[in-house]
Structure formats: structure tokens, C-alpha cells
Amino acid sequence: MNSSDQNFTQAKIKRRIQEAEASIAQYLKDLEAADLRSPTGSTPHQVRLAERIELFKAQMAQLQAIEEKVQAAPDKQISMSDPDARSMQHRGGGIVGYNVQAAVDTKNHLIVAHELTNVGHDRSSLAAIANQVKEALQVTQLTVVADKGYYSGEQIKDCMDLGVTPIIPKCKTSSNRSSGLFDKNAFIYHPDKNEYECPAGQVLIERFKTVEHGKNLIAYWSSNCKTCALKPQCTTGTNRRVKRWEHEVMLD
Template sequence: MATSGRGTGIVGYNVQIAVDPERHLVVAHEVVNEGHDRTQLVPMGDRAKQATDAGEIVVLADRGYYSGDEVLACEGTGILPTMPRADTSGRAKKGLFVRADFVYDAAADHYVCPAGAVLKKSNARSDRHGDIDHYRNLEACHGCAMRARCTTEKFKRFKRWKHEAVLEAMQRRLDAMPDAMAVRRATVEHVFGTLKAWMGSTPFLTKGPKGVRTEMSLAILAYNVKRMIRLFGATWLIQAIRA
């Protein structure tokens, strides 16, 4: 399985699970042969939605699942992804302004920079991607005392994705749920921790995607059975199975 780092591939699989935060039951799971989670938001969200038969679900995920295209694909499907936006620029560590420091005015379609200057949309160029708009203010940047914290170039060119509104809506959901990531950790990581405690350091006993999926399905089944016994009792579970 290839991972994101060069030369860091491993012999293994990427296990995906979706867990109900109320009862801590695994509602969906999958085993994939990708060393990252950036393409798993839609398929796992869809599986969880179908399994719960819910018209709309809020999906809490860590920043490893962040992908603008995946978030956009969830739009209008009843899947509401909620996760931190991945910051790959490293600007904050360098003491530079980050994206959140620039305020977007949707009505005027412009940005206001930390210095208070207005960055207006520039004309599209043929050598740029059609789904990205550029905002700038050459005059304001020229004599700005804060330019060193803003850009290493002569002026700031701020990029905005055509579908940025869906990412901003996701950020508002996250802001409205300050404990979202704590809930995610206490829900999903607890299940992974339990399964690892049961399995110990032993790797999967089977080989190949089909075998590993079967083995993982049995582990999830055992977890859910024990969890339901804990919640409802063995008598109730036996009666439910017979029914």
C-alpha cells in the first residue's frame, strides 16, 4: 500500500469505519488499498447514510479526509461533512498570515486583507485554471507595512476556488460544534483501540483484499454483538435475532 511519503509504502491495508456516536456501534466499514483517506469521505459517508436509513447525517472526520472535491461531491446528498481544513502551506509556522485572516465579502465579491485593504477579482488569464479566481490590490501591496507577513512576492495574489462556498459552509458547521473533534476521537478511536486490544500486535491472518475484508467484517461483527449485549442485554439480542 502506497502512502503519502516517498519511500514509505507498507504491506498492509487502510481500514475505514463509521461509528454512531450515540451508541458507539459500527454502522459501516471498508478495507481499501490506499495509504491516505482523501478519497474516502464520499464512499464512507454514503455507506453510513444507507446503513442508518437517515435522510441527513453529519460526518465528523479528521483533516486527513479533507478534499475540496470530496466535500463538493457531498453537496445535496444529505451528507454534511464536518472537519478542519487541511493547511499544507505551513504559513502559520512561518509567522505569516493564513487564509482565515482574509475576510470574504460575498455580496461585493472581494476580500479584505489584515491591513484593511480590499482585494478585488482580477481578470482571468488563459494560463490559469478556470475554477480558480484571483484577487489582488497592487497599489495597496506596494506600500503596505505588513507585506512581509503576507507574502514573499511583490504583491499578494489571493486564490479562491469557484466552489469555496461549500467549504465555508463546512467551516461554519465546525465552528458551531466546538467539541466536534473531541467527539470524533472519543467515538472512532475508541473502536479502533478496542479492536487492536483484542487482536494484539498480530497482523491480519488472511491475504488479499477479499480475505482481509472478510476478516475485518468478522471483527466488526464481534464488536457490535458485544456492544449490543452491553446496551440491551443478551436476552434482547437473542430475541431480536430470532425475530
């Protein structure tokens, strides 16, 4: 684990620069007041204030140089003590280090694959480590079990394309439930008709295709939302729209 003081993100370097600027401004005010009290000469207090101002100006120059490096970094983050280490969340707070991925054979309870990443989450790691397990065990089909931190539609598709069946709890990230509205789970998809059924029993048909965050999505909605008695529990807009990923059948 590396020192968090030597790790810089955009937010952190911005905060450090603001703190340095505030310190310089305060010392300049103090020096101005000291000069008014002793206009004829440099007292030890005035000398110390001037030294502190120069110290913070030097620190400001260093921080600005670091800021340029942060902006140039692909992930807008650098670590001075270990260039490859990254800031990531951990139980009890954040750390600067690495994310260890390991897969255990449930039959023999042995680690059969592992890798070290500097990505601060697990969402993009499942397919790669699962493929390592397949190669290590020399099998063509594999079932893997992972916690919800690994849940990603793209990773699930990549696993299934590799012949890996992932078993992962689905993350519930919709803000509708916390707002007192129906979330997507309340809508039933009928694959034979390519349509959704809402809690009021209305049919949501395909309207258009779109691309969001690199994913091909299909949008569905009903024309009867305006007169629906359940509309206050469903949407604050004109129509409740449900979007479906083109590969969502794998998630279902």
C-alpha cells in the same frame, strides 16, 4: 500485512538497482586485483568473486524486470506477495497492506459501514463511506464527524451534494505561516461584494479565473501592495494574491 521487501515503488526500485550496480562494480575491481596477483590460474578466491558477480548480474536482471512492471502500474507501485496491497504510512513507520475505513453510529456505538481500500491516505474516502452510512441507516440527511486526515474540499462538496454535513478540522498546509507571512486565514472574504479584505484593510478584487489541479479558482489581489507598510509580512512578490475555489462557500 505484507512484507515491505516484496513491495516496490519507483524510488525503491531505483535504489535497489543502484545498490546492485555498486556491488557489481566493486566485485569487478576485486576480481581485477585478484587476477593481477594470480594471472596464471583461477584461485578459489577468484572463483568466488566471479560467482558473486554473476549473482548480482542475475539480480540486476530481475530488478530491471520489476522496474518495467512498476513503470507500467497506474500508481507506479507493485506488491509481489499481494498485488493489491500498497505501501502506506502508519504510526511508527510504513507498512504494506490495506486502509480500513469504518463508520460508527454515535447513538448505538455500532459499525454501520466499512470498506477496505489500498489508498495510503483518507482524503478521498469520506463521501463514499458517508453514502454507505446513509443507505444503511435509510436516512436522507446525515452529519458525520471525521479527523483532519479526511479534509478535502472536493470530498466536502461531494458530501454536501449527497445531503451529508461533514464536520472536519481544516488542514493548515500553507507555507506562508512557517515563513513568517500572513496565511489565507488573515484575509476576510465578503461574499456580498465578492472581494477579500487584507490585514491592512485593503480590498482585493477579482482579477481572473484559472484552473489548477482540476479545480476552478478565482484570483484576487489589491493594487496597493507596493506601498503597504505590512507588505514584508504579507508577500515577497509584487502583489499578494489570494485564490478562491468556486465551491469554497461550502468550506466557509
